[in-house]
Amino acid sequence: MNLANIRNFSIVAHIDHGKSTIADRIMLHAGAVTEREFHNQLLDSMDLERERGITIKASAVTMYVNYKGEKYMLNLIDTPGHVDFSYEVSRALTACEGALLVVDSAQGVEAQTVANAYLAINEDLEIIPVLNKIDLPAAMPETVIEELGNILGIGQEECIYVSAKSGKGVDDLIGAIIERLPAPEDHINDKLQAMVFDSHFDEYRGVICYLRVVSGSIKEGQKISFMSCGHSYTVTELGKFTPKMDKRKELGCGEVGYMIANIKSLSDVRVGDTITSLDEPAEEPLPGYEPPMQMVFSDFYPAQSSDYPKMKAAFERLALNDSSFTFFPQNSPALGFGFRCGFLGLLHMEIVQERLERENDIEVIQTSPSVSYEVLSTSGEIFKVDSPSQLPEKSEIEEFREPFVKLEIIMPKDYIGTVMQLAEQRRCVVGKTEYLGSNRVMMQFKAPLAEIVYDFYDILKGATRGYATMDYELLGFEKSDLVKIDILVNKVEVDALSTIVHRDSAETRGRKMITRLRQAIPRQQFEVPLQVAVGGKVIARETIKAYRKDVTSKLYGGDITRKMKVLKKQKEGKKRMKSVASVQIPQEAFKSVLKSG
C-alpha cells in the first residue's frame, strides 16, 4: 500500500478508562470484527482468542477503512498497560507515528494518563486526546479539558468526544487518525530495518515476532539476522493480524505485522532488537535497544521438596513465554532447593506467581520481594546485587547503591497532608506539586524503589479512600546508607532471612522479624535465642523459652541433694542439646516472617 495511506497508532490510557472498548469500536467500524464479537470485548478476552486460534493477544491489528474516497491501512498497536513494562510500552510506541490518549470524562486525568502521555511525547508521537464515556451522567468534560491543559498543555480544540459504549464520536476519531497523524517516513529504498516491539510463544508455531518495518521490506524465505543478539534465521511466514492471522508474502516499509522463523525460544528474541537482511545488512541497528532489567527479586521454594523438578519444569515453560522473567537455582539450608526469580516489577511478579499456581498446582513458599542493588567495589567495579548472599565483604565495598524512582501521585487536594506524611515515612523526597484543576493535585517525589515496591500502593489507596493514583519510573541507582541484617536462630545465621535495608530501619525491621519468629516457632526443650545482627554486631534479641520439664516432680520427700543432682543433670542435658541440636523451624514460621515485608 501507498505509504501516504498508512497510519500506525497506539491507544494509551489509565486503567479502566476505556482503551479496549475504543479499540473494539474502531475495529467494528473498520469491519474487522462483527457486532457480536464487539460485545464479547474481543481484544481483552484471552479465552475467546484461544478459541479462535489467534493465540494469546494480538499486539497489533491491521484494519482497512475508506475515508473520503480513499482506502487507508490502520495499524493499531497494543501497549502493555503497566509501569513495570514501560520499556515494552516505549518500544510499542516507537512503532507508531501517533497515539490516542484516552481519558474517562467522569474520572479525569489520572497518574497513568500522565505517565503514558509523557512516554508518547518522548517518542515524538502526535497525540490525539480522546474524552471517553461522555454518555455518563457524571461526565465533566470541561474539568477534564482544564486538567489536560494544565498538566500536558493540551488545548480544547484538539480533543475528540467519544462514547465507546454507544459508538458516538467514533467516526470523528477515525477522521482525526487519518487527518492528523503523519504517514510513516519513506525509507523504501534503504536496507531492511524492522523493529521487534513484542513477541509471544505459540505452542504449535514457535515464536511469533511482532515487527514494524522501518526501512526496506521483509520477504518470505528471506535470511534475516537480529542485530543485537546476532542470531540468524530464515523467514517461514509473514502476515498481519486482521485480527485473525492473515498471511502475506512481504511486509513493506512503514507496515506492521508478524514474522515466524522457526525460533524455538523467546529468549532468542529481544524486544527492541532490529531485524535486518543477512546478505545485505543495514549498517546500524535502530536506536534505543535495551536488555530487560529485572528490578524485583523473590525466592520461590516448593512447599513439598519432592515438587522441585515440577517447579523447575514450570519455570522453564514460563520463561519460554516471557523473556523478561529470570530464574536461578538457589539452595537454602533452611528451605531446601528452590529458585531465585527476577521480575521487571511487582505486577510482573504477581502475573508469574499466579500462572505458576494456576497452571501447575504447586504449593509455593515465596520470600518477600526485594529490589536489586548495586555495589561499587574498592577496585572500581560495579556489580548488581540481587540477593544478600551476593554481597562482598564490607572492606571491599566502596559504595552501596539502591534504585530510585520518580513517583507521581494524583489526588484530591484534601489528601496532600496525608500523602506527605506517608511519603516521609518511606524516605521519599517531595519535588514538584502541580494543580490539575481547582480540586486535584499531582505531587512528584523522588523515592527509593524498595520503599514503594511492596505495599505502598495499597496503603496509599487506603489512606486516600481510593482516590489517589500513582505511577513511577526508574531514575537510576544512587549511593545510600544500606546494611545487611542477619537473623540468627540459636546463634546460627539463617541465610534465607537475611535482608538488605536502610540503616535507619534496620532495628525496627529486624525486631519485627524476630518477634514474628518468636510467635511462630513452638517452644523447644531448650532456650532458643533469636538475634538480629548488623555486620556481626547483635542489635536486637528475643528468646523462645524452653519447656521446663519438671523432672523433680516424682521425687517426693525432702531429699534435697538428690533433687539438686537431677536438676544439674537436666541443665547439662539442655546445654548439650543447645550445642548440638538445630532448632526445628516450622515452614509456617518462615512464611509469616518472609511474607510480611
Ligand code: GTP
Ligand atoms: P484495562 O484493559 O483494564 O486497562 O481497561 P481499559 O482501559 O481497556 O477499559 P475497558 O475498555 O475495559 O473499559 C472499562 C469499563 O468502562 C468497561 O466496563 C467498559 O464497558 C466501560 N466503558 C468503556 N467505554 C465506555 C463509554 O464510553 N461509556 C460508558 N458508560 N462505559 C464505558
